Amino acid sequence: MATRAIPRLLQTPAVVLLLIWMLVPLSMTLFYSFIRYVLNSTVRPEWTTPSFSNWRGFGNYQFVWNNDNFWLAIQNSLIIVCSILFLTVILGVLIAVLVNRSFPGLGIVRVLLISPFFVMPAVNAVLWINMILDPVLGLQGLAVGGINDLIGGLRNAPLVGGFFNLWPEFSPVSFRATQTSAIAVIMMVTWQWTPFAVLIFMTSLQSEDQQQKEAAILDGASKWSQFRFLTLPHLGRPIAIVVMIQAIFHLSLYAEIEIVSRGAGNKNLPYLIGEFANNNIGAASATGIFAVILANIVAIFLLRMVGKTLME
Amino acid sequence: MAIVAETTKFSKVAWPVLAWIVALVFFFPIFWMVFTSFKTDADAVKPEFLFRFTPTLENYTNMTDNYDYWRFATNSIITSVSATLLCLFVSVPCAYAMAFNPSRGTKDILMWMLSTKMLPAAAVLYPMIFMAKSLGIYDTRFVVILVLTLINLPIAIWMLFTYFKDIPKDIIEAGQMDGLTTWGEVKEILVPLAWGGIASTALLIFIFCWNEAYWTVRLTTFNAATLSTLIEGNRAPEGLFFGRLSAVSTAAVGPIVVLGWFCQKQLVQGLTFGAVK
Numbered sequence: 001m002a003t004r005a006i007p008r009l010l011q012t013p014a015v016v017l018l019l020i021w022m023l024v025p026l027s028m029t030l031f032y033s034f035i036r037y038v039l040n041s042t043v044r045p046e047w048t049t050p051s052f053s054n055w056r057g058f059g060n061y062q063f064v065w066n067n068d069n070f071w072l073a074i075q076n077s078l079i080i081v082c083s084i085l086f087l088t089v090i091l092g093v094l095i096a097v098l099v100n101r102s103f104p105g106l107g108i109v110r111v112l113l114i115s116p117f118f119v120m121p122a123v124n125a126v127l128w129i130n131m132i133l134d135p136v137l138g139l140q141g142l143a144v145g146g147i148n149d150l151i152g153g154l155r156n157a158p159l160v161g162g163f164f165n166l167w168p169e170f171s172p173v174s175f176r177a178t179q180t181s182a183i184a185v186i187m188m189v190t191w192q193w194t195p196f197a198v199l200i201f202m203t204s205l206q207s208e209d210q211q212q213k214e215a216a217i218l219d220g221a222s223k224w225s226q227f228r229f230l231t232l233p234h235l236g237r238p239i240a241i242v243v244m245i246q247a248i249f250h251l252s253l254y255a256e257i258e259i260v261s262r263g264a265g266n267k268n269l270p271y272l273i274g275e276f277a278n279n280n281i282g283a284a285s286a287t288g289i290f291a292v293i294l295a296n297i298v299a300i301f302l303l304r305m306v307g308k309t310l311m312e
Numbered sequence: 313m314a315i316v317a318e319t320t321k322f323s324k325v326a327w328p329v330l331a332w333i334v335a336l337v338f339f340f341p342i343f344w345m346v347f348t349s350f351k352t353d354a355d356a357v358k359p360e361f362l363f364r365f366t367p368t369l370e371n372y373t374n375m376t377d378n379y380d381y382w383r384f385a386t387n388s389i390i391t392s393v394s395a396t397l398l399c400l401f402v403s404v405p406c407a408y409a410m411a412f413n414p415s416r417g418t419k420d421i422l423m424w425m426l427s428t429k430m431l432p433a434a435a436v437l438y439p440m441i442f443m444a445k446s447l448g449i450y451d452t453r454f455v456v457i458l459v460l461t462l463i464n465l466p467i468a469i470w471m472l473f474t475y476f477k478d479i480p481k482d483i484i485e486a487g488q489m490d491g492l493t494t495w496g497e498v499k500e501i502l503v504p505l506a507w508g509g510i511a512s513t514a515l516l517i518f519i520f521c522w523n524e525a526y527w528t529v530r531l532t533t534f535n536a537a538t539l540s541t542l543i544e545g546n547r548a549p550e551g552l553f554f555g556r557l558s559a560v561s562t563a564a565v566g567p568i569v570v571l572g573w574f575c576q577k578q579l580v581q582g583l584t585f586g587a588v589k
Contacts, residue, residue, distance in 0.1 A: 006494050007409035014406035014469060015421065021462045022428050028439035095334055103328035111573050112339040114580075118572035119342065120523045122543040123561045127345050131554055137357045139344070145359065195338065199580040245583060252433050255525040255544060270434035270526075277438055288435030299430040303423055 026292070032285035033060050039279050050281075060286035069272055070287065074294070077268040080185055081250045085243055087190045092197025092242065093235060097227070099198065100205045110199075117195045125259035128188040135172035144172040178265030185256045185266050193249075197242045204238040205231070244302040251295055269294065342569070349558035356554035371559030379560050384542040391453050391528070391538060392521035395460035399468045399517050402461070404510065407472035408502060412484055422473065425466040433463075433526050444531060453536045456528055460521045468517050471582045475509025476502070512578035515571065519579075522568050539564040 036047045036054040047054055064070050099109060116124075135141045147170055154164040175184035208231065216226050254270050257263055263271045269291045276284035348356050350367040375381040410418050440459070444450040479502070487501050503510070525540035532541060543564055572579065 007413035007415075010405035010409035010494075011421070014402050014425075014465060017402065017462060018425055018428050018465060022431060025436035025439040025443070026431070028442075029435055032438070095331075098327060098334065099331050101327060101331075103331065105328075105332065109331055109335040110576065112335040114572065114576045115339055115342055115569050118519060118523075118569045119565045120525070120540060120543065120568070122525050122540050123345075123565050126543055126557065127341055127561060130557065131344060131348060132341060137554070142359050142362065191338070191341065196580070196583075199576065200583070203577075203580060248429050251430075252526065254434070255529075255540070259544065270432060273434040273437075281438055284438060285435075288432065288438075291432040291435050295430045295432050296427075299427055303427060 029285045029288050032281050033289050034058075035282060036060075037281040037285075039281065056282065060282040061289075064276075064283055064286045064290065067283075069267065069275075070290070073267050073269050073272040073287075076182060076266055077251065077294070080182060080189075080253065080266065080268060081247060083186045084189050084193065084250055085246055087186070088194045088197045088246065089239055089242060091190070091194045092201050093232075093239075095194070095198045096201035096205055097231065100202055110202075114195045114199055116192045117199075119192060121192070121255045122259065124188050124192050125256040128191070129175060129184060129260050133175040133184060133187075135174045140175075141172045144170050176261045176264075178261070181261035181264060182266040184260045185253070188256055188260075189250065189253065193246055196246075200238050200242055201235055204235055208234050240302075247298055247302055251291075251298065342565075345558045346562050347558075348554055349562045351555045351558075353553045353555040356558070371556045372563070374556065375560055375563060378556050379542060381542070381560060381563060384537055384539045385563070387453060387456075387532075387536055388522060388538040388540075391456045391460060391536070392518050394453075394457045395464070395521045396514050396518045398457065398461045399464050400510065400514055403465055403468040403472055403513075405498075407469050407476055408498060410469075410473050411476035411479070412481065422470065425469055429463075429466045437527075437530055441530065451532045451535050451537075455531055456536050456538070459527045459531060460524060463524070463527065464517045464520055467520070468513055471513045471516065472506075472509060475506050475513070475582070479505050508578065509582070512575060512582045515575050516579050516582055519568055519572065 032050060034056060035050060035052070036044075036056045036059075037050050038044075038047050041047050095113070099106070099113070119127075130138060132139050135144075151164050151167050151169075155161050157164070173180055175181060213226060213230055216230060221229075252270050253268060254274070257266050257268060257271050260266060263275065267275075269287065273284045273287045273291065276287055349371055350369070351361065351365050352368055352370065355361040355365045410422065441450065444455050449455040483501055483505070484497055487497050492500060523540070524538075525544060528538045529541045529544055532538070537545075543561060
């Protein structure tokens with residue numbers, strides 16, 4: 001008995017801490033989601049303290065469910081997460097295959113490639129939206145201005161001038177606008193997380209069965225079919241890992257959304273919760289419970305997929 | 313090291329060149345940030361000074377006046393280091409027990425732990441804020457350390473578990489035969505053998521703590537505010553001050569990026585939870 005007691009004892013602190021961490025705030029959120037609870041109200045001051053006498057039943061859930069912003073936020077959450085996953089996996093595989101060879105400076109290339117992964121999300125967002133994407137002062141604005149100047153100059157040139165007269169003036173894109181702010185977020189997070197995918201795929205490629213590959217070459221398999229039938233299946237498990245870890249991180253994206261446009265056009269669930277919570281804690285909590293449900297749906301798939309491979 | 317058989321002279325040159333270009337493109341934003349940090353605010357937005365300018369260190373020397381950098385940096389260092397240590401203190405014994413004395417429930421416990429990482433922070437933020445306020449620990453380093461420890465605990469346990477799992481059990485059993493206590497096993501066998509794994513777990517947790525924004529920004533206002541708060545709080549009105557913004561950003565991410573360079577391989581391997589060799 002003693003041999004089993006010690007391992008239990010060693011696990012207890014971690015298990016208890018995580019249990020408290022999960023259960024206490026979550027049950028409070030659940031409680032708030034069923035009551036009327038606001039931070040400021042001159043008309044109904046009794047709603048500013050959480051109590052069972054303010055019971056609202058599923059009223060908060062109904063309010064959130066019928067709120068257009070809620071559906072917009074779910075849509076944005078899914079669009080942003082799926083686009084990032086799609087782009088990072090595709091780019092990650094391509095770059096990993098590209099870098100998986102020996103050439104001068106491989107070590108430096110790896111170091112340069114991984115760097116974005118270590119950048120603080122807030123810095124990432126500030127850097128991209130200001131210094132790179134700003135339509136006037138950023139590199140985008142400068143580049144568009146430069147191209148326009150170049151075309152303007154060429155218009156006066158002999159012979160080709162007539163051709164360039166047909167060209168329109170380019171105008172820079174504002175990435176803080178409602179239509180484009182989600183693209184800005186996708187761009188900056190893809191930049192940050194592609195390196196992570198690359199390094200994982202690279203690690204995996206290095207364990208690829210070389211004999212199999214040589215046999216395929218002898219059999220006259222084309223580069224494409226080598227990639228399609230040997231490399232890609234080999235990358236199945238790492239792709240699952242990349243998708244899972246990124247899903248964990250990107251479902252709770254916040255800093256980038258706040259910094260790019262304060263939620264205009266790219267509001268996701270965490271951001272909507274923050275907006276509700278400026279006053280209406282009840283609605284914020286109900287949205288939180290919806291977010292938990294969404295995360296669980298995603299988690300069930302991902303954990304199943306990864307869990308199988310991990311315990312071997 | 314897998315080397316794809318090169319067939320033509322063209323591919324011998326073209327692919328490495330393309331690899332270099334891709335790497336430089338990915339690194340460019342960071343380079344641009346560091347580069348801009350040496351320009352004055354006025355020069356930074358002028359196209360004529362895009363590449364040619366008189367470098368200046370004034371953005372760095374004024375960082376303390378402009379941003380009160382060191383207060384935030386001190387908080388970041390103290391909270392990240394403490395949270396990392398606390399996290400290891402709780403997770404090492406747990407992962408050790410799970411790897412060497414697994415019971416039937418171990419897999420489920422591990423899965424459950426990872427699932428807590430899926431819990432959206434936004435869903436539990438407000439109860440945490442109210443609790444912290446009523447306990448009088450809101451905006452203290454203590455609450456930041458506590459939360460950073462808790463949010464990283466599942467990842468730490470997973471990573472350590474996968475490292476420990478690879479240690480042959482025979483060695484531990486031999487130790488037990490020799491009469492080692494549990495503490496002795498940990499000290500004499502586990503730590504020396506799993507040192508690399510523990511170190512990379514610690515580094516990764518440290519990086520996550522340092523970069524964490526959601527919780528730290530919302531659980532602090534002034535006293536315990538970390539570098540994430542500094543950057544997030546200064547973004548809008550400072551839009552025109554690219555020079556000083558770049559300098560403070562460089563100072564905020566510099567240490568972590570350099571740290572990451574030295575241990576990229578172990579970090580990434582750890583994050584795959586041992587499923588990618």
